[in-house]
Amino acid sequence: MSQPSPVSPPPSYVRLAMRHMVRKGRTSLLHFSLTTVGLLAVLVGLAYLFR
Known part of the structure; x- marks a missing residue:
């Protein structure tokens, strides 16, 4: 039997924006x-x- 690999959550919007x-x-x-x-x-x- 194979172990299911842990699924990492998608990177957050802030992390993607900083990388970009x-x-x-x-x-x-x-x-x-x-x-x-x-x-x-x-x-x-x-x-x-x-005013």
């Missing part, structure tokens, strides 16, 4: 910074409109 970020390097950091700046611009714009 390390592999892509500068491109990933550029996209992250552009996203951050865009989100801040939207929030500041909304705060200005609804």
Whole structure:
């Protein structure tokens, strides 16, 4: 009889994102910074409109 091999759970989303970020390097950091700046611009714009 063969023993069933233990099934490891799939890697978490955070672990996959970090692995991808390390592999892509500068491109990933550029996209992250552009996203951050865009989100801040939207929030500041909304705060200005609804003050």
